Amino acid sequence: xxxxxxxxxxxxxxxDGSTVMIGGFMTCGAPTGLIAELARRHVxxxxxxxxxxxxxxxxxxxxxxxDAVTRVIASHIGTNPETGRRMIDGRxxxxxxxxxxxxxxxxxxxxxxxxxxxxxGVGTIVAQGKQELVVDGxxxxxxxxxxxxxxLIKAWKGDRKGNLVYRRSARNFNPLMAMAADLVIAEVEEIxxxxxxDPDQVMTPGIFVDVMVRSVSRHD
Amino acid sequence: MTDEQKRKIIAHRIAQELSHGDVVNLxxxxxxxxxxxxxxxVDVVFQSENGFVGLGPDPAPGKEDPDLVxxxxxxxxxxxxxAFFDSALSFAIIRGGHVDVTVLGALEVDAxxxxxxxxxxxKMVPGMGGAMDLVVGAKKVxxxxxxxTKDGQPKLLEKCRLPLTAVHEVDLVVxxxxxxxxxGGTMILLExxxxxxxxxxxELTGAPLEPAPELKDMPLPAAV
Numbered sequence: 001x002x003x004x005x006x007x008x009x010x011x012x013x014x015x016d017g018s019t020v021m022i023g024g025f026m027t028c029g030a031p032t033g034l035i036a037e038l039a040r041r042h043v044x045x046x047x048x049x050x051x052x053x054x055x056x057x058x059x060x061x062x063x064x065x066x067d068a069v070t071r072v073i074a075s076h077i078g079t080n081p082e083t084g085r086r087m088i089d090g091r092x093x094x095x096x097x098x099x100x101x102x103x104x105x106x107x108x109x110x111x112x113x114x115x116x117x118x119x120x121g122v123g124t125i126v127a128q129g130k131q132e133l134v135v136d137g138x139x140x141x142x143x144x145x146x147x148x149x150x151x152l153i154k155a156w157k158g159d160r161k162g163n164l165v166y167r168r169s170a171r172n173f174n175p176l177m178a179m180a181a182d183l184v185i186a187e188v189e190e191i192x193x194x195x196x197x198d199p200d201q202v203m204t205p206g207i208f209v210d211v212m213v214r215s216v217s218r219h220d
Numbered sequence: 221m222t223d224e225q226k227r228k229i230i231a232h233r234i235a236q237e238l239s240h241g242d243v244v245n246l247x248x249x250x251x252x253x254x255x256x257x258x259x260x261x262v263d264v265v266f267q268s269e270n271g272f273v274g275l276g277p278d279p280a281p282g283k284e285d286p287d288l289v290x291x292x293x294x295x296x297x298x299x300x301x302x303a304f305f306d307s308a309l310s311f312a313i314i315r316g317g318h319v320d321v322t323v324l325g326a327l328e329v330d331a332x333x334x335x336x337x338x339x340x341x342x343k344m345v346p347g348m349g350g351a352m353d354l355v356v357g358a359k360k361v362x363x364x365x366x367x368x369t370k371d372g373q374p375k376l377l378e379k380c381r382l383p384l385t386a387v388h389e390v391d392l393v394v395x396x397x398x399x400x401x402x403x404g405g406t407m408i409l410l411e412x413x414x415x416x417x418x419x420x421x422x423e424l425t426g427a428p429l430e431p432a433p434e435l436k437d438m439p440l441p442a443a444v
Contacts, residue, residue, distance in 0.1 A: 025270040025271075025289070025291075025293070025307075026289070026293040027286070027293070028270070028286060028287060028288075028289045028293065029287070051307070052347075052349075055293075074347065075347055075348065075349050075350070076346060076347035076348070076349040077345070077346060077347050078346025078347060079293065079346075084345060084346075087345070094345075096345070096347045096348060098348050098349075098350070098351075098352040098353050099269065099307065099311065099348075099349050099350040099353060100307075100310075100311025100314060100315055100350065100352075100353035100357075101352075101353070102307075103306075103307040103308040103310075103311050104308060104311070106308075107308045118315065118353075119315070119356050119357075120315065120352045120353045120356045120357070120386075121352055121356075122356075122387065123384060123386070123387035123388075124352065124383065124384045124385065124386065124387070125383050125384075126348075126352065156287075166304075167287045168272075168285065168287035168288040168298070168304060169268070169270050169271045169272055169287060169288050169289055169304060170287040171271055171304055171305070171306050172270055172271050172306060172307050173306070173307050174306070175306045176306060176307060176308055203306075217286075
């Protein structure tokens, strides 16, 4: 069963130099309570694996502005100009990954696979340094798994066994990241008793979740 | 022509390319406008790569839901019969050939069907987001772009100079001046804006231009 902790207790487990996956698409489905606390704690030298870097000062953007990040693996940084400025200054190294490839690389890590073959990026700078394989006449890139020390995810409802349900388009990368990190911390809007969630509705089985915290935001 | 007129001409013309039942992904900006011009009786399903099908119109003021946004992060709605999913399934839909048409913008597009849309080295590096997967995976790739840059430079080229989004994937290019098909080093002009001659369009195009034998007038929206 996951531990149910306060946000500061949960975030205290994240150390300098960690690789941290953070769910969400801009601020939609991002665990903003956990991110805000992490930004406050002056953690340094994080590698972030995330779809985007939020917007300036919100979502993952809080960590960028707090000088907590030296490396970003993301599909898009354009919504937060601060990330671009730091990339040009050489303060943050950014690896841009096509969004579908990012999702599959995270899924691979969680699913015990050694990589995925994708046609996306063939013939572009994304292919540089990557192995190409031809299967049935079509060229694919070998994209390798992305794993993290910690995943910070956001769910709508969770029961005390850690079973999670996401809401609307806030699901995005959250269920994939829940499978691909050593420590999975879920920020949950509503924590319910075991048995309240119908097993048919569960989107992330509780066995993936190590820690749950109560979210500050809530939808009824 | 004002920018707004150009956008309407392009979006209106692309809407005619959509067929009843198509699964369609529209990029941010000008491509989103295509949804406003879909002919009556044509029912398409819009996919939003951040994780759902059944994308509906903008919400009424005050009805925005922060958990329901499009791929640009803007509040949207979902229609009855829609479905949510995670990012891996969303891109399985895209790469797996389950999207019939994708419409997206361009920095440059060339006569070989190559597209550059995601970075200008040293200047603008927002990232590719979902564009590389969409262009590789969708059955039909339509580029929606103004014919020239703000400085009047051609965006339709013989060969893209900027880093590519994908190679040989573009099926159709629609600008305010016409409809073009990349044809192995030549831009084939399929339709032209009736107010512009082939010569005028050629002067504004950075690739060899060849009018199709069956060259037609481009249909224009009623209100332009």
